[in-house]
Amino acid sequence: METIVLLTALLGAPAGLSAVSAEAASPVPVCASAGPEYYAFELFTTRNVPGTGLAEARAELEVSGGSPFSITLGPDGSYVYDVSVSLDRMKAPRTGHLVAWATTPDIDQVERLGTLDEQLRTSGQVRWNKFLVVVTWESEDDPEATMWKGPVAFRGMSRSGMMHTMVGHGALQQENCAAYGYGN
Amino acid sequence: MTDRRRQARVPGFLVPLWALCVLTPSAASAQHEMHGMTMEGGWRMVPMDMSMPMLPGLENAVPVVGPFLPGMGMDPSMLPEARPSEMVPMADGDTLDVSVSMVRRTIDGHEMVMFGYNQQYPGPLLQAPRDATIVVRVRNEIQMPTTIHWHGVRLENRFDGVPGVTQEAIEQGESFTYEVHVPDAGMYWYHPHVREDVQQDLGLFGNLLVTSPDPDYYGPAHREEVFVLDDMLMDEQGALPWGDSAPTHALMGRFGNVMMVNGETDYRLTAQKGEVVRFYLTNVANSRTFNVTFGGAKVKVVASDVSRFEREQWVGSVVIAPAERYVVDVRFDEPGEVVIANTIQAINHFRGEFYPHVDTLSMVSVSDEPAESSVSEAFDTLREHADVVGDVESFRSFFGQAPDYELETTVRVRDLHQSIVLSMEADTLYVPPMEWNDAMPMMNWLSTGEQVTWILKDRETGAENGEIDWSFDVGDVVKIRIFNTPDSFHPMNHPIHVHGQRFLVLSMDGVESENLVWKDTAIVPVGSEMDLLIDMSNPGEWMIHCHIAEHLHAGMMFSFTVGAERP
Numbered sequence: 055m056e057t058i059v060l061l062t063a064l065l066g067a068p069a070g071l072s073a074v075s076a077e078a079a080s081p082v083p084v085c086a087s088a089g090p091e092y093y094a095f096e097l098f099t100t101r102n103v104p105g106t107g108l109a110e111a112r113a114e115l116e117v118s119g120g121s122p123f124s125i126t127l128g129p130d131g132s133y134v135y136d137v138s139v140s141l142d143r144m145k146a147p148r149t150g151h152l153v154a155w156a157t158t159p160d161i162d163q164v165e166r167l168g169t170l171d172e173q174l175r176t177s178g179q180v181r182w183n184k185f186l187v188v189v190t191w192e193s194e195d196d197p198e199a200t201m202w203k204g205p206v207a208f209r210g211m212s213r214s215g216m217m218h219t220m221v222g223h224g225a226l227q228q229e230n231c232a233a234y235g236y237g238n
Numbered sequence: 239m240t241d242r243r244r245q246a247r248v249p250g251f252l253v254p255l256w257a258l259c260v261l262t263p264s265a266a267s268a269q270h271e272m273h274g275m276t277m278e279g280g281w282r283m284v285p286m287d288m289s290m291p292m293l294p295g296l297e298n299a300v301p302v303v304g305p306f307l308p309g310m311g312m313d314p315s316m317l318p319e320a321r322p323s324e325m326v327p328m329a330d331g332d333t334l335d336v337s338v339s340m341v342r343r344t345i346d347g348h349e350m351v352m353f354g355y356n357q358q359y360p361g362p363l364l365q366a367p368r369d370a371t372i373v374v375r376v377r378n379e380i381q382m383p384t385t386i387h388w389h390g391v392r393l394e395n396r397f398d399g400v401p402g403v404t405q406e407a408i409e410q411g412e413s414f415t416y417e418v419h420v421p422d423a424g425m426y427w428y429h430p431h432v433r434e435d436v437q438q439d440l441g442l443f444g445n446l447l448v449t450s451p452d453p454d455y456y457g458p459a460h461r462e463e464v465f466v467l468d469d470m471l472m473d474e475q476g477a478l479p480w481g482d483s484a485p486t487h488a489l490m491g492r493f494g495n496v497m498m499v500n501g502e503t504d505y506r507l508t509a510q511k512g513e514v515v516r517f518y519l520t521n522v523a524n525s526r527t528f529n530v531t532f533g534g535a536k537v538k539v540v541a542s543d544v545s546r547f548e549r550e551q552w553v554g555s556v557v558i559a560p561a562e563r564y565v566v567d568v569r570f571d572e573p574g575e576v577v578i579a580n581t582i583q584a585i586n587h588f589r590g591e592f593y594p595h596v597d598t599l600s601m602v603s604v605s606d607e608p609a610e611s612s613v614s615e616a617f618d619t620l621r622e623h624a625d626v627v628g629d630v631e632s633f634r635s636f637f638g639q640a641p642d643y644e645l646e647t648t649v650r651v652r653d654l655h656q657s658i659v660l661s662m663e664a665d666t667l668y669v670p671p672m673e674w675n676d677a678m679p680m681m682n683w684l685s686t687g688e689q690v691t692w693i694l695k696d697r698e699t700g701a702e703n704g705e706i707d708w709s710f711d712v713g714d715v716v717k718i719r720i721f722n723t724p725d726s727f728h729p730m731n732h733p734i735h736v737h738g739q740r741f742l743v744l745s746m747d748g749v750e751s752e753n754l755v756w757k758d759t760a761i762v763p764v765g766s767e768m769d770l771l772i773d774m775s776n777p778g779e780w781m782i783h784c785h786i787a788e789h790l791h792a793g794m795m796f797s798f799t800v801g802a803e804r805p
Contacts, residue, residue, distance in 0.1 A: 092724040092765035093671075117671055117763060119749030122539050122547060123557035123564075124761045124768070125672060130594055131529050131555075131582040133671060183583050183592040183670075216668040217590035 093117075095187075097139070097210035103191045109144035111208040113137055113187045118179060128181040137167060139187060141174035141208070151195040155188045155202055156180045159215070164202075169195050184214040280305045284683035285473045285495055290588045293657045296680055301486045302653075303686050305479030308380070308440060309340055309351030317342040320354045323444065323464075323500065325363045330370035334362070336386075338408075338442065339379040346496050346503055348476040353380055353440040359501035360466045360522070361428065361444025368448050371419040376408060380437075383407035386416060387431040388446065389561060389735070390543050390758040393419050395778025398737055399431050403779055403797055407432050422544050422740070422756070423450035425464075425518045425563045435485040435492060435524055435787035439470065440477075441501065443522040456540055457550070457621050458613040459516040459567055463507065465578075467521045467528050467558065467599065469494025484687030484791065489649075489728050491525020491560075491786040493676035497580065497597045505600045509570045513609035514617045516540075517566050521558045524787040526580075527672060527731065527761065530556040530599065532568050533576035538620065541565035544740045545756035548627045550620040555581065559733035559761040561785040569617045576602040582674035595675065630742065630754045633715060636771055637744055641719040643708065644697040647762065647784075647794070648726040653689050662728055669729045671763035692784060692794035697721075708798035714774040717744070724765040732789065734768075735759040738780040739800070741772040759785055774800045 097111035118126040118134040126134040139154040146152070154167040154176050167178030170189070188209045190202040277283060281300040309317070320341035326334060341354040355361030366372050378384050385407055387399035397416045401407035408414045420426075426446040430437040445464055449455075471478045471494045480486065487493075499505035509515060521528055531554070538550045542564050556564050570576055577598055584595040608614075651659070658681045676682055695702045710716060720734060740756040747766050762768045783795030 116747050116749065117766065119746055120752060121557070122542070122551055122553065122753055122755070124743060124746055125557055125763050127529055127555060127557060129531070129554045129581070131674065132592075133583075213668045214592070214670070217585070217587065218667075 093135070093213050095210050095213050097187060097189060097208035099208055100206050102205045103147070103207040105144055105147065106207045109208070110142045111140070111189065111210070112142075113139050113210060113212075115180075115212070132181050132183050135180045136177060137180050137187065138177040139167060139170065139175065139189065141170065141189070144174070146170070146172055146174055147191065149193075150204065151192050152207065153190055153192045153195070153199075153202065153204075154178065155190065156182070157186050157188060158182060159184055159186060159211070161186070164200060166197070166199055169197075183212075184217075185212050186210065187212075280479070282473060282475060282478060284478060284679045285471070286679040292680060293661060295657045296655060296684065299655060299680075299684055301481055301684055301686050302688055303481040303483050303486065306436065306482040307351070307477070307479050308353065312340075312351060314342045314349050314351050317351060318357050319343075320352065320357050320359045320441070320501075322502075323358045323360045323363050325365055328364055328366045328370070328372045330367065331373070332366075333373040333375060334364070336362070336374055336376045337379055338376065338384055341441070343441065343501075345470060345477075345498070345501075346472060348472065350476045353437060353442050355442060355444055358444075359441050361442065363444065363464060364428075364446045366418075366420050366446070366448055368423045368450055369419075369421060371417055374416045374418060375413060376416065377413045378408040378410055381410055382433060382437065383409050384430045384432050384437060384442070385414070386428050387737075388416070388418050388426065388428050390424075390426045390563070391418060391446070392421050392544075392738055392740065392776045393417075395738060395776070395780070398778070398780070400737070400781055400797075401432055403781065418446070420446070420448040423448050423455060424541060424544055425520060425565060427466075427520050427522065427561075427563070429522065433485075433791065435487075435791055436480045438522060438787060439480070439492065439524055443468075445518070445520055447518070456516060456546070456565065457567065457619075458616045459514045460510075460609050460613050461513070462516040462518065464500070464518045465520070465600070466500050467519060467523065467530070468498045468501070469523045469526050470496045470498065472496050481686055485788040486684075486686050487525070487682050488687045488690035488692075488788045488792045489685040490673055490676055490678065490682045490730060491788045493526050493679075493682075494523065497599055499578075499600045507600060507602045509602050509604045510607045510609040511573050511604055512569065512571060512611065512614040513604075514567055514569045514613050517568060519556060519558055519564045519566065521560050521562055523560055525560060525673075527557065527559040527674065527733070528580045528599075529582050529674070530558060531579050531581040533578070533602075534572065535568050535570050535576055536617075537566050537568050538617075539564060539566050542755045543758045545629075546623045546626050547753050547755040548630060549622045549753050551753055552620070557761075559731070559759065559785070560787075561733055561735055561759040562757075562761075567617060569614060570602060570604045573604050573606045576604055578602065584675040585670065585677040587677050626755070629756075633742065633771060633773065636715045636717065639717055641717045641769065643716070644719040644721065646695050646697055646721040646723050647732055648693045648695060648723045649728055649730075650691045650693060651685070651689055651727050654685060658684065669724060669764050671765065672731045672761070687788065687792045690792045692789040692792045694782065694784075694794055694796060703793050703796050706796040706798075709801065710774045710798065711801045712774060712777050712803040714800075716772045716774055718770045718772060719767060720762050720770065721767045722762040722764050729764040730786075731761055731763050732784040732794070733759050733761050733786065734782065735785045736770075736772060736780070736782050738776045738778060739772050739774060741770045744769040744771050776800060777802050
């Protein structure tokens with residue numbers, strides 16, 4: 055984390071000032087929500103599906119229960135999250151189905167979370183630490199589908215996507231930005 | 239610590255912006271030129287990924303406390319070489335003399351001065367039958383005061399080993415006699431309750447195995463292995479110095495970079511095909527939570543801190559936080575080499591990504607020769623422990639009650655280097671539920687117990703740490719809700735330990751636990767809310783604290799009283 059160099063830190067650091075108190079600056083506005091919802095994130099409309107332009111969409115994450123160890127991990131050490139997807143300020147489509155999916159940032163792996171019900175809610179499980187949630191408009195409700203076919207209506211990234219890369223750009227760039235992907 | 243000293247230890251400049259704009263990878267590497275060199279005050283720079291540039295202004299910074307190494311200037315060859323742990327079977331009333339002394343250890347090729355109980359690593363493995371009382375006479379021969387805390391044991395309060403609460407610390411040359419009554423079968427451990435970040439890290443820990451009179455207490459296994467999991471922070475010269483007047487690494491705790499099982503870096507086992515091995519796992523690391531995997535072997539979790547689970551359960555790995563214990567049965571079905579590993583998704587903050595990381599803890603060579611088959615076959619059955627189910631059932635009427643108390647965790651810092659403060663504030667846009675690796679070694683090292691205060695806060699009264707004043711009576715069943723606040727300067731998971739009592743983890747984030755076990759330590763991930771039900775069964779003044787050694791020293795503790803049974 056010490057590798058993260060902030061422009062604001064540099065500009066705002068008068069010479070000779072080396073130690074400050076976080077108490078003096080408190081309360082520190084670190085995050086907007088608290089509790090299990092801390093890992094919730096917003097899904098943004100693509101406006102590609104009729105009736106979704108003013109909708110509010112959200113994915114809420116909880117570290118999955120049921121583990122004897124207070125926290126549930128997959129075999130590779132990734133968190134196992136229970137993901138709940140909800141859409142509000144819109145109506146269920148008269149035709150077709152809205153389906154929620156999770157996918158890796160490189161979209162090389164896709165998991166179907168579920169078909170949204172009449173209340174425009176669904177839930178599923180994700181075994182990645184950084185991922186996208188996508189809601190698509192499908193003509194068929196196929197529980198066996200492994201990839202969406204219809205247009206993307208909403209998409210959003212897990213809170214872990216807020217970890218900022220310094221390696222691909224900026225003052226500390228070490229690699230060609232174009233060659234650097236989203237990461238894991 | 240004077241202000242002058244503090245100012246002297248933190249360089250008073252930051253790298254100008256123009257310098258960063260022309261920084262090249264080679265220049266970034268040059269920032270690490272202090273690695274391997276003795277810095278101001280005798281410090282050595284903390285080991286870290288040399289390919290990453292360093293936060294401006296921290297290149298020559300050292301902690302505001304002085305460095306400590308045991309036996310500084312002493313020739314280690316003058317000390318006795320520590321030897322592996324020996325089992326000490328003890329019957330009711332038996333007495334054991336335990337010396338706390340300096341020893342010579344060789345870890346990862348480095349000969350070092352460390353501490354030992356009876357010159358052993360780990361300390362002697364004590365074994366006593368349930369309901370026995372064993373006597374342990376402790377003599378302190380190290381320069382630091384010490385005590386022994388009998389972790390998880392519901393023993394008489396005056397023998398709990400907390401300085402200033404249940405006893406005075408044992409000074410060098412002095413002795414203290416502990417009478418340890420063991421009412422619950424299971425695996426426990428003992429360690430100092432004075433500067434755990436130093437003494438425990440230097441080797442002062444050992445197990446206490448309490449056996450049940452029921453020969454069928456655990457299911458069939460071909461044999462048993464004790465695995466004490468630990469890590470140590472080392473560079474090319476040996477162990478990195480600890481803080482003298484207060485711990486370093488106060489933000490995240492001191493993560494080691496050398497993994498050990500039973501004090502050894504290359505602990506190996508052999509097994510026969512189909513052999514069922516019962517592992518008693520104890521995590522004695524200062525801060526690291528392990529995710530223990532057993533290759534492709536089949537694993538079932540049987541017991542934890544203070545009891546067996548209601549039901550045995552198949553698991554893919556064992557998540558074990560500092561001070562926790564788990565008993566797992568593992569069957570090695572396939573001949574070949576099985577790696578017992580710490581398998582995690584670490585964080586690289588420079589790249590802003592998770593990456594898979596595996597530390598080998600131990601290797602098991604599985605032979606072609608088949609093990610005795612009846613035990614192998616019995617392994618396939620998951621047993622239900624009716625006595626545990628019945629015991630838990632007698633508390634079920636309390637499960638739905640509103641919390642009696644609510645705690646939240648947070649942290650307060652002062653006088654940290656400005657680069658650290660600004661970076662931390664910006665980087666907490668996302669904080670993982672658990673810290674599996676030290677992703678910020680330099681910043682973590684520079685944060686000391688003099689600058690960081692970790693806090694347990696009573697939500698109703700606002701009282702913090704030692705201000706909290708809770709009183710109960712024996713027989714009370716108390717629900718406590720602990721919320722790990724994500725919106726603090728540096729949120730982090732906390733293994734919360736309750737002394738002298740036992741508790742159930744009823745739920746995490748409102749999701750009820752389906753398979754209960756009596757615990758004395760449990761992890762609260764960041765942003766999570768854990769409901770505990772504590773069986774106040776043991777009178778006295780007892781501690782609640784975070785078992786990350788540096789967090790404990792940085793204030794994250796308080797004591798509560800349990801009065802004699804109500805008439």
